[in-house]
Amino acid sequence: MQVPLWVSNRHIHLSKEDAEALFWEWFGLTKKNDLSQPWQYAAEECVVLRWPKWEIAKVRILWPYRPQTQVEILTADQFKLWVMAPIRLSGDLEWTPWIEIEANWKTLSLTSWVIIAKRHIHMLPEDAEHYWVQNNQIVKIKCEWERWLIFDEVVIRVTDTSKLDTHIDTEEANAAGLANWTTVELLPSDEVRFYEKNH
Amino acid sequence: MQVPLWVSNRHIHLSKEDAEALFWEWFGLTKKNDLSQPWQYAAEECVVLRWPKWEIAKVRILWPYRPQTQVEILTADQFKLWVMAPIRLSGDLEWTPWIEIEANWKTLSLTSWVIIAKRHIHMLPEDAEHYWVQNNQIVKIKCEWERWLIFDEVVIRVTDTSKLDTHIDTEEANAAGLANWTTVELLPSDEVRFYEKNH
Numbered sequence: 001m002q003v004p005l006w007v008s009n010r011h012i013h014l015s016k017e018d019a020e021a022l023f024w025e026w027f028g029l030t031k032k033n034d035l036s037q038p039w040q041y042a043a044e045e046c047v048v049l050r051w052p053k054w055e056i057a058k059v060r061i062l063w064p065y066r067p068q069t070q071v072e073i074l075t076a077d078q079f080k081l082w083v084m085a086p087i088r089l090s091g092d093l094e095w096t097p098w099i100e101i102e103a104n105w106k107t108l109s110l111t112s113w114v115i116i117a118k119r120h121i122h123m124l125p126e127d128a129e130h131y132w133v134q135n136n137q138i139v140k141i142k143c144e145w146e147r148w149l150i151f152d153e154v155v156i157r158v159t160d161t162s163k164l165d166t167h168i169d170t171e172e173a174n175a176a177g178l179a180n181w182t183t184v185e186l187l188p189s190d191e192v193r194f195y196e197k198n199h
Numbered sequence: 200m201q202v203p204l205w206v207s208n209r210h211i212h213l214s215k216e217d218a219e220a221l222f223w224e225w226f227g228l229t230k231k232n233d234l235s236q237p238w239q240y241a242a243e244e245c246v247v248l249r250w251p252k253w254e255i256a257k258v259r260i261l262w263p264y265r266p267q268t269q270v271e272i273l274t275a276d277q278f279k280l281w282v283m284a285p286i287r288l289s290g291d292l293e294w295t296p297w298i299e300i301e302a303n304w305k306t307l308s309l310t311s312w313v314i315i316a317k318r319h320i321h322m323l324p325e326d327a328e329h330y331w332v333q334n335n336q337i338v339k340i341k342c343e344w345e346r347w348l349i350f351d352e353v354v355i356r357v358t359d360t361s362k363l364d365t366h367i368d369t370e371e372a373n374a375a376g377l378a379n380w381t382t383v384e385l386l387p388s389d390e391v392r393f394y395e396k397n398h
Contacts, residue, residue: 075373087345087376119346146286147318147371148351172346174274175374177286 001131002183003121003141005166006036007173010073012047012059012101013066013090018110022047022103029063036165037122040064049073050100050109054080059101068093069112071101074171081114088115089155094198117169118195120155121186122162131186134158138193141166142185146177150187155195200330201382202320202340204365205235206372209272211246211258211300212265212289217309221246221302228262235364236321239263248272249299249308253279258300267292268311270300273370280313287314288354293397316368317394319354320385321361330385333357337392340365341384345376349386354394 014022023029029043043061049071056077070093073085083097098111121139123131133139135158142150151172166184173179213221222228228242242260248270255276269292272284282296297310320338322330332338334357341349350371365383372378 075376076369150349150351151374152347152349170275171370172374175350175371177274 001186001188003164003166003186004036005168005173005178005180005182005184007170007178007180008072008117008167009170010049010056010059010071010077011042011062012071012112013062013069015067015069016065018069018112019061019065021110022108029061031063032060035062037163038161045103048102048106049077049081050102051081051083054082056080066091069101069110071099071112071114072117072169073114074169075116076171078116083114085114085116087118088198089118089120089157089195090115092197117167118155119151119153119166119168119172120157122157122159122165122167124160124162124164125158127162127164128156128158133186133189134192134194136194137189138195139189140187142187143176143178144185145182147175149176151176151184200385200387202363202365202385203235204367204372204377204379204381204383206369206377206379207271207316207366208369209248209255209258209270209276210241210261211270211311212261212268214266214268215264217268217311218260218264220309221307228260230262231259234261236362237360244302247301247305248276248280249301250280250282253281254301255279265290268300268309270298270311270313271316271368272313273368274315275370277315282313284313284315286317287397288317288319288356288394289314291396316366317354318350318352318365318367318371319356321356321358321364321366323359323361323363324357326361326363327355327357332385332388333391333393335393336388337394338388339386341386342375342377343384344381346374348375350375350383 031041049056093113102109137156230240248255292312301308336355
């Protein structure tokens, strides 16, 4: 039951409106490199996350556009940005805090919701059938690399357009001694639990 | 089987000779705050880790002195410092790389061995007896906080002067959603394995 792994650093998803507000003069975003999920890419363009005293620069914009603008930070970033972000799946933004983001050499700014990404596995319906799991189910994965560990609280995300892929953030990957292009083991569940929104 | 937790950010231990070379004019180090282990403290003094193009400033010096100067960095720091550090217990420095450290407003510099700390649990001989473990044994710990996980590859360190304490680094704590003053659960071992030096 091996599943490929993809490690995400902090990044931002923009709504179409916000992307146009920030980058209108560039006629949209420019592709830098493909991501693991089909048709998705990291853009050449970045934003700056801003708190009056601190900033985190070069935060990569990921395409495609999303219904709402959302920053996914690392746990360690919270202390630089003075914001406590909840651990959420992408798009689950109710009751999340917001921070200021800047673009175009700091001449343009707007606000974005901010979360820490909850670890998850993208898969197609046929993968879900193969692994005996359901959409939103919480599973465990085993990482037998240099810093062996078992991650609990990994959410299954089933869509018709996914590539099979486990997504964890840089800090989680470092804690496990993992990098991109490795695989992790999906463990059989002893009980069936599901992710609850805004929880 | 709950054990208290202590989270370490990147830090440096100095040999007496190196501390005198760097801070001789200050007549030694100044205590900033106590650490979890008895008689140990974080000093007011810091050093800068240096690679020609990058630096990591404000790296805290921990007292007491050690036989050899040793920096413990985070996995993410490797990419800033252009050094691949092995995951080792403190003091296990054979075949480790070195980096340049600076002090006294960058007027003084010397080199230090560099490692990433291997997660471990300090305990007294009576604790080891209580938990049915031995010095250097590898155990698992369960962290039931917001990002539930089980860390494998945790080394038992038995000495006569320890306080019972699990030590993990900031990235490991963030991956588990843990902070200082929490506890973790020492799991019973199904097989007895030991930490091997320089491995």
